[in-house]
Amino acid sequence: MKKLLSYRSIILFSLMLTVFGFVSCNQEDSEIGLGIIPGSDKMQLFADTIDVDCFTVLDNSISTDERTLSPLGSYNDPVFGFTKAGFACQARISSSNVDFSGVEVVNSLELHLKYSSHYGDSATAQTVNVYRLKKDIYIDSTYYSDFTLQPSEYELLSTAPVYFDPADSLLKIDLPSDLAASFISSSNSAHFVDNTTFIDFFNGFYVTTDDMASGGCIFSLNLVDSDSKMVLYYNDTASYDFYINSKSAIINMFEHDYTTALPDIQTVLADTASLHDFCYVQSLGGLKTKIKFPEIATMFDSTNIAINKASLVITIKAGTNETSFAPPPKMTLVVILESGKYDFITDYKVNNTYFGGSLGSDEYTYTFNIPFHIQELVNGNEDYGIYLFAADNRTMPYRAVIHGNDNSEKSMKLEIYYSKY
Numbered sequence: 001m002k003k004l005l006s007y008r009s010i011i012l013f014s015l016m017l018t019v020f021g022f023v024s025c026n027q028e029d030s031e032i033g034l035g036i037i038p039g040s041d042k043m044q045l046f047a048d049t050i051d052v053d054c055f056t057v058l059d060n061s062i063s064t065d066e067r068t069l070s071p072l073g074s075y076n077d078p079v080f081g082f083t084k085a086g087f088a089c090q091a092r093i094s095s096s097n098v099d100f101s102g103v104e105v106v107n108s109l110e111l112h113l114k115y116s117s118h119y120g121d122s123a124t125a126q127t128v129n130v131y132r133l134k135k136d137i138y139i140d141s142t143y144y145s146d147f148t149l150q151p152s153e154y155e156l157l158s159t160a161p162v163y164f165d166p167a168d169s170l171l172k173i174d175l176p177s178d179l180a181a182s183f184i185s186s187s188n189s190a191h192f193v194d195n196t197t198f199i200d201f202f203n204g205f206y207v208t209t210d211d212m213a214s215g216g217c218i219f220s221l222n223l224v225d226s227d228s229k230m231v232l233y234y235n236d237t238a239s240y241d242f243y244i245n246s247k248s249a250i251i252n253m254f255e256h257d258y259t260t261a262l263p264d265i266q267t268v269l270a271d272t273a274s275l276h277d278f279c280y281v282q283s284l285g286g287l288k289t290k291i292k293f294p295e296i297a298t299m300f301d302s303t304n305i306a307i308n309k310a311s312l313v314i315t316i317k318a319g320t321n322e323t324s325f326a327p328p329p330k331m332t333l334v335v336i337l338e339s340g341k342y343d344f345i346t347d348y349k350v351n352n353t354y355f356g357g358s359l360g361s362d363e364y365t366y367t368f369n370i371p372f373h374i375q376e377l378v379n380g381n382e383d384y385g386i387y388l389f390a391a392d393n394r395t396m397p398y399r400a401v402i403h404g405n406d407n408s409e410k411s412m413k414l415e416i417y418y419s420k421y
Helices: 007-023 177-184 186-192 195-201 263-270 346-350 371-378
Strands: 044-051 053-058 069-077 081-089 106-120 126-133 154-162 170-174 205-209 216-222 229-234 238-243 250-257 278-282 287-292 305-315 331-336 342-344 356-359 365-369 386-390 399-403 413-420
Touching: 053 263, 053 278, 069 106, 069 126, 069 205, 069 250, 081 216, 106 177, 126 170, 154 170, 177 186, 177 229, 186 195, 263 278, 278 386, 305 371, 305 399, 331 346, 331 356, 342 346, 346 371, 371 413
Parallel strands: none
Antiparallel strands: 044 413, 053 287, 069 081, 069 216, 081 205, 081 250, 106 170, 106 216, 106 229, 126 154, 126 205, 229 238, 278 287, 278 399, 287 386, 305 365, 305 413, 331 342, 331 386, 356 365
């Protein structure tokens, strides 16, 4: 409800805005309106809380290549259903003109993957499948979350039940002896002149897991860590490293099955254009929330308006922030352009420190400070909406159930302070 602030409140609020202007990174432009409010006794300040419209839509077209972390595994979420992740990556020789003529005996060939963290229940072993790519992938190409491989584009190298031990932090997978034999064969020496010839010979790996029937988790692996590599051990004491590093093409790959999700999610996805009580955010090319502010276009008359503060408050539904499937520690917003593409919202560009988006200490609320974006809408910019998603949505499988349009005290709201002048 709109409130006309008392004269005493005006003075206190003005002082607060002045103090904020000094401590912000940009003294003169830290808040919309501070530089244009005249020193007139006729100035009026208002506070208002506005309901917003929000919708859940699929987030199935995000770029997934060349990320530091790569998710691997699958799990069954009691709310969001089944999720699975894997990756494809290149391995590179660590030196030019590699000479394996001195190899007398191969002890082993291993793929090492550096463990970073996990999401879900890690108590159950998962079966990891390592395939040899039969398809070229390129570091200078962009790949999206709908990228898939056909069975003809990879062949099995190794499969084994693996228990990820966080105390060890390094997953080691044995690779077949015939692959090692092909590496040291003199007939293949021309493939080890440089990385161009090697990658033409060995396109890389496709790593995935069997589907978990129940439970499960997704592990985050740091492929560009120096411990992530393929290692050839030979002559009992010698070894040769094949690097996975920042020069390797890396593609994260995701799958979602919402047929096992809660009926509420299935209902929302069946009608993404209607308002529903709750909205959903899920990383790894899952779900995102679209937010619009229809009241802004009609609530102001021709009076000049300066938005002094605007806070978008988002609240998680109670009972859905369990430890195993925790909500994201930070979310972010992007503005939707007329073309349908999106860009960083103005408030993030101006001052990303003040922008907000971190999960509050109560572990239930996120607050975004977006006065610049709301001022743009007040000034007549078309409201194509903004998207809400987890800040690490390409690498970590976070999810959240949030109050949307349920008309409760916890529904998504915009709190604004503005001046008429």
